[in-house]
Every structure is written in structure tokens, then in C-alpha cells.
Amino acid sequence: MPKTEAVTDPRFALSLWRVSDKLLVVDSRHAELALPTEPLLANILTALGLPRTPLPKADVLRWPMYDYPLAPKGDDAARDTILAMLEGRLEMEPVEYVLLMGAEACHYVLPPELLPATAETGDDASLATARSPGLSAVDSFACALGKAVRVEPLKVTAIVVPSLCDMLQEPELKAQTWKSIQPLRQR
Secondary structure, rough: OOOOHHHHOOOOOEEEEOOOOOEEEEEEOHHHHOOHHHHHHHHHHHHHOOOOOOOOOOEEEEEEEOOOOOOOOOOHHHHHHHHHHHHHHHHHHHEEEEEOHHHHHHHHHOOOOOOOOHHHHOHHHHHHHHHOOOOOOOHHHHOOOEEEEHHHHHEEEEEOOOOOOHHHHHOOOHHHHHHHHHHHHHO
């Protein structure tokens, strides 16, 4: 009997906030760090010109979703499930933009077949390599960081920036983030 290789299942969590009728925020969640991520997000949204209101309660998506030996495993299963869940949400309540914050949010929300021509900032070959098979979440995130990308399955433009935890741990990332999120500014 041929030996089958075990598929390792990623472990991650994403926080989702629908902060306006035009914007959904998806952040790579690292609750174990106990950092004040929500006040930072509230300040970013206020700086963008959104009304200063309390953040809605975050919806948390965890992977694996349940511990069942026969459940689909691996990056592809996680990405397919997360994309399907987001597609369902956005079909009922569409938005124009999704702010993808952090490596896991980028890696599991951006489809693998993302082509360089989908970047609104111009043709950038790094986006093609960002989704090459076998690249880690960190590699794909590094290639997409700071870019606005059209995600057709979700019918949104995604902007990829550092996670809230990363910005709190490395404050110099806030300037890079601010530059990247300018298309979201309310006028």
C-alpha cells in the first residue's frame, strides 16, 4: 500500500470588521500577544475620515474550523473555505474595499491565480510570483504589501498592509500603511 504524505494544516485566525458600507477590514489575529489592536484600528478609521463610532464586534474566523480527522486540510482548503465565506458575506452586503492586514489575511484571501495585471498600481511582476505555488504566507505578503489589487471573486479592491499587531510592535510600519490606504480616505 503506498504511503501517503500527511498534509499539514495551517493554524490562524482572522478578525473581520465591517466598518462602513464601503469597507471590510480583515486583520491577521494574534490574540495571544494581548495588544490594543482595536483602538489602533479605530484611530486609523478616524484618520481616514470615517465617523468616530465604536467598532462593531469583530467576527473571528479560525482555521482549522473544527477538529475532525477527515476534514479537508492544508493551505488550499483553508483559502477555499475563507474565500467562500467572504464571498457569501459580500454577496449579501457588498463593499468596495477590503483592507487586508497582515500575512495570513493576505495569503488566505487573495486568490492564488492573481495576475500582475490586476494590480491597480500598474503591472507588477512581483504579484505574479506572490501567488506561485509553494510560497509561504510571509513571502506572498511581502510581494503584495502596499498594493491595491482587484479581487474578482469577491468583487472588491483589496489593499494589503501590515497587521495591527505588526504596527503596534513596529511603529515605523504606520507610515507605510498610511500611504497605502489613501484610496480609502473619505472626502
